[in-house]
Amino acid sequence: MISVAELLDEPNLPGNYFGYDTYVRGDLEIGLLENRRGDRLIAIPDTLISALYAGIEKETGQASRLVLVNCGKWWGKNFYTRFLDAVTDYYDISLAEMDMATFLNCLQECWNTHGWGKIDLDATHQKRGYLIVKTTNSPYAKQLENANRPSCYVEAGILTAFFARLTNRDLEAVQISCESLGADSNRFVLGLRDRLSSIDVLIEEGMNWEVIMERLLSD
């Protein structure tokens, strides 16, 4: 027999950890925005991202893609640790005990509240070892000069580092559709690094993401 009194005795009934109203805090009198854990947050204008892309390209030329991906990876690595800490602490549960759907729901709320757009996971091809991560309204979808390829390099880096740590495998996120090229969203195929090298050439050729996935699955 369920005892409601016992059930509700837990000190805090967890709700949505990343709900904007409770997650974003700060002391605006001294110009500080923080999250509920006290980590600093800042709101950055879109122009800063454009400026970063332009500045990095000016200084590093051909290497700018790699620089941006590596920024993303470094951030993604640290983001994963903080995210995991916050979530397991708040829900008082270890990662192993948490069901993946809830974990991903938290990631979606986190992504949303930070103003990074929307994120969805497509597990249709999971049995073949591929996940498709879809982001929409990404702040990183900007073209480098004279480029005409998927361009969310920072995001690719974040997703690579995050999911590699989550699964403890040598995963990579490779972008196969991009909002900067007119697609409805950005799609990244997540899979083992050595299995994804074959699609680089298809991406450079500007193939549609569905075609790329077909080729990948037919290998």
Place this chain on the structure above:
Amino acid sequence: MNVELKAIIEQAQDRYLKADDLSALESFINSLLDRLSLYRTLRDREISFLQLVANQLEAEMPDTETKQLETAIKQLSLVCRYSAMAMLMQDQALVDQRLLKWLGQVATLQETQSLNQAMYGLFTKVLNKELSRSQLELLNPFLNQAKTTLVA
């Protein structure tokens, strides 16, 4: 914050408030004592209301795992508490934005819509029996949004 009140405060930046604006503020204040009393009732009697629901739910769904039922009751408690606060502050967003948007997704992921349907049916019966008509009128607008979001 209550959208209407927020708009009034914005307007007051440009000019003194007119009679219409002040009457919106007045009606917010007028029912405040009743709303406080209902809030206290919900706070003090939540456990007994939910226990009635839990007992009936266990009887009606003997094949459902206890853990699932417990999770549902805990979520109902969240809805109850947030709705009570939303009712007190007359602010739909308090329950919609802060809870239901997220909880709705959880219900879809965990596929609990039909369990929720049974549970909210029972909860409605309990409240209809235990609360007065005027109290139900105060609370239902906020609870109804929860039912729409969480039930199949």
